[in-house]
Amino acid sequence: MLNDFEILDRAEILYPDIEELSDLRRFIIDEDWSSFFRLVETVDPLDGLIQTGVDLENLKKTILQNNLHSLFRIIENKLGTCSENTNIKEYFEDLRKATLEKNIHSIFRIIERPSLKKIIVNSDLRTLYKWLCAITNSTLLKGLYSLYTREISYSTDCVSRGQLLSKLWLIQEIRLLNLELGVTYLLGGWYATLGPLLKDYNINLTALRSFDIDPHCSTIAERINKEWEMSNWKFKATTLDIHNLDYKISSYKTLNNIGQGILIEESPNTLINTSCEHIENYHGWFNKVPSGMLLILQSNDYFSNHEHVNCVKNLGDFKEQTPLATYLFEGELDLGLYKRFMLIGYK
Numbered sequence: 076m077l078n079d080f081e082i083l084d085r086a087e088i089l090y091p092d093i094e095e096l097s098d099l100r101r102f103i104i105d106e107d108w109s110s111f112f113r114l115v116e117t118v119d120p121l122d123g124l125i126q127t128g129v130d131l132e133n134l135k136k137t138i139l140q141n142n143l144h145s146l147f148r149i150i151e152n153k154l155g156t157c158s159e160n161t162n163i164k165e166y167f168e169d170l171r172k173a174t175l176e177k178n179i180h181s182i183f184r185i186i187e188r189p190s191l192k193k194i195i196v197n198s199d200l201r202t203l204y205k206w207l208c209a210i211t212n213s214t215l216l217k218g219l220y221s222l223y224t225r226e227i228s229y230s231t232d233c234v235s236r237g238q239l240l241s242k243l244w245l246i247q248e249i250r251l252l253n254l255e256l257g258v259t260y261l262l263g264g265w266y267a268t269l270g271p272l273l274k275d276y277n278i279n280l281t282a283l284r285s286f287d288i289d290p291h292c293s294t295i296a297e298r299i300n301k302e303w304e305m306s307n308w309k310f311k312a313t314t315l316d317i318h319n320l321d322y323k324i325s326s327y328k329t330l331n332n333i334g335q336g337i338l339i340e341e342s343p344n345t346l347i348n349t350s351c352e353h354i355e356n357y358h359g360w361f362n363k364v365p366s367g368m369l370l371i372l373q374s375n376d377y378f379s380n381h382e383h384v385n386c387v388k389n390l391g392d393f394k395e396q397t398p399l400a401t402y403l404f405e406g407e408l409d410l411g412l413y414k415r416f417m418l419i420g421y422k
């Protein structure tokens with residue numbers, strides 16, 4: 076399972092422009108107090124606007140700038156407004172710990188922010204996921220949250236930085252090319268993490284089918300793509316060897332939610348294979364693809380991974396392995412540990 080650092084990191088890769096998200100990451104990971112105050116000054120996505128009765132501006136100046144004037148202003152304000160029932164001794168003890176020790180427990184007793192407190196003090200992943208989903212409305216984060224609450228284990232490598240950046244790259248190029256994908260097959264689809272991104276970026280497609288030989292993948296893929304799966308099978312995952320598919324008119328059996336085999340016959344318009352490095356007998360597969368098919372392919376030069384049976388050294392090798400009639404895009408993405416190569420075009 077992903078921990079809070081990893082969840083925040085991945086969320087920020089997906090949504091680099093959401094300030095609150097970066098602020099939460101900067102506070103939790105880097106202990107950046109300016110970020111903390113920006114967060115508590117904004118409306119919380121789960122708790123809404125809370126009037127805490129605390130003089131936030133002066134508390135911020137006291138903690139960030141060690142400003143004693145601000146501290147005395149808080150004290151004066153408190154003495155001027157507190158009722159007989161207020162336990163002033165406790166309040167001042169919390170104020171002392173908050174300002175002198177930056178004690179987070181005391182800070183959250185002074186500033187009322189229940190959800191942030193659960194996320195920051197209790198490392199509550201449920202609340203973190205809910206907070207992130209509320210702020211981003213991300214289908215992928217909702218899917219990961221759903222896996223978390225159901226305690227479904229999966230390889231978190233599916234949302235590693237490299238995997239996410241590669242998928243976002245693919246989405247970006249589809250958008251730039253303004254492609255309409257029609258019936259789209261994801262080959263070696265794994266958990267189909269691309270599905271939620273295609274959905275959230277409004278990529279034009281009529282149906283998404285994910286095929287993977289590993290029988291563990293389909294349940295997870297359907298959980299991650301639940302909304303489309305429930306929308307009349309706009310998404311469907313099937314356990315199948317991609318060598319056994321006919322790509323002109325595909326006829327295959329998939330399982331419905333009570334485990335019955337349902338025969339599907341359809342013609343794909345687009346094949347997406349971001350697992351080219353994993354495919355044995357790649358040429359055999361490529362030869363089965365009909366001419367004119369729109370292909371979106373990724374491979375890499377990560378030879379040291381023992382599951383990678385079909386890596387390529389560079390883009391040129393990838394093109395040689397995958398000769399297309401028309402190339403709409405070709406490029407490489409340096410991910411540090413390895414390079415990802417992508418080809419988009421018609422066979």
Ligand SMILES: C[S@@+](CC[C@H](N)C(=O)[O-])C[C@H]1O[C@@H](n2cnc3c(N)ncnc32)[C@H](O)[C@@H]1O
Nearest residue numbers: 263265286287288289315316317349350353354
């Ligand atoms: C680790 S994953 C995908 C990595 C990839 N970079 C990505 O995110 O798209 C590779 C997947 O390809 C699947 N796979 C390999 N050979 C296959 C085949 N012949 N038919 C269907 N799935 C296959 C594996 O089961 C695995 O789930």
